[in-house]
Amino acid sequence: MSEERHDGGDHRIGIDELLERVRAGYERLGPREASAxxxxxxxxxxIRYAELRARDGLIPGALVVERNELExxxxxxxxxxxxxxxxxxxxxxxxxxxxxASSLAAESLHRLGLYRATDLIGxxxxxxAAGLPVEA
Numbered sequence: 057m058s059e060e061r062h063d064g065g066d067h068r069i070g071i072d073e074l075l076e077r078v079r080a081g082y083e084r085l086g087p088r089e090a091s092a093x094x095x096x097x098x099x100x101x102x103i104r105y106a107e108l109r110a111r112d113g114l115i116p117g118a119l120v121v122e123r124n125e126l127e128x129x130x131x132x133x134x135x136x137x138x139x140x141x142x143x144x145x146x147x148x149x150x151x152x153x154x155x156x157a158s159s160l161a162a163e164s165l166h167r168l169g170l171y172r173a174t175d176l177i178g179x180x181x182x183x184x185a186a187g188l189p190v191e192a
Contacts, residue, residue, distance in 0.1 A: 074160075075159055075160070078159050078160060079159050081163065081166065082162065082163075082166065082174050083174060084155075084159070084174055084175055084176070085175070085176055085177065086176075086177050086182070086186075087176065087177075087178065087182050087183045087185075087186035088186060088188075090149045090151075090183070091188050093147060096147075097147065098147035098148065098149050099119060099140050099148050099149070100115055100119065100149050100151060101118065101119050101121055101130070101150050101151065102114065102118040102119065102121070102151050102180070103121060103122065103123040103150060103152050103157065103161055104151070104153050104179075106122075108180070112153075112180060113184075113190040113191055113192050114191050114192075115151065115180070115183060115188070115189065115190060116189050116190075116191050118151065119138060119140055121138065123157060123161060126150075126164070126165070127164055127165070127168060129141065130146075130148065130168070130170060131168050132144055132146070144168075144170055144171065146170060146172065147172045148162075148165060148170055148172065148174070149174055149175065149176055150165070150173065150174070150176070151175070151179055151180055152175070152176075152179045152180070153179045153181060154178060154179040154180075154181050155175065155176060155177050155178045155179040155182065156179075158176060158179060162175040
């Protein structure tokens with residue numbers, strides 16, 4: 057039994073190919089670049105779940121938004137937006153644990169018109185490994 061498709065063909069891809077395609081649409085940042093972007097006014101957004109934040113700590117100044125709330129909290133036109141979500145022009149750096157989920161999240165923000173959204177290569181673990189500030 058074959059699956060019916062509405063796009064006229066079988067165009068299934070795996071997650072690795074999806075990530076490659078998504079990441080080709082914007083420039084990702086390394087830990088030091090993300091830190092410099094924050095110093096220049098970019099909003100760092102930590103989407104890691106609570107257990108990881110409790111275990112590993114937080115990036116000082118980062119906005120914590122659970123992944124399932126991200127679009128609602130960062131949509132500048134949304135009724136549930138965070139105070140920091142002031143414009144579609146906002147530079148956003150999404151941070152997950154290792155830099156995978158953040159890529160998909162950044163792409164979703166692009167779809168909302170946040171065209172300057174990006175993510176951190178290697179996620180929080182790369183930030184910490186680079187010796188950048190982390191608080192308990």
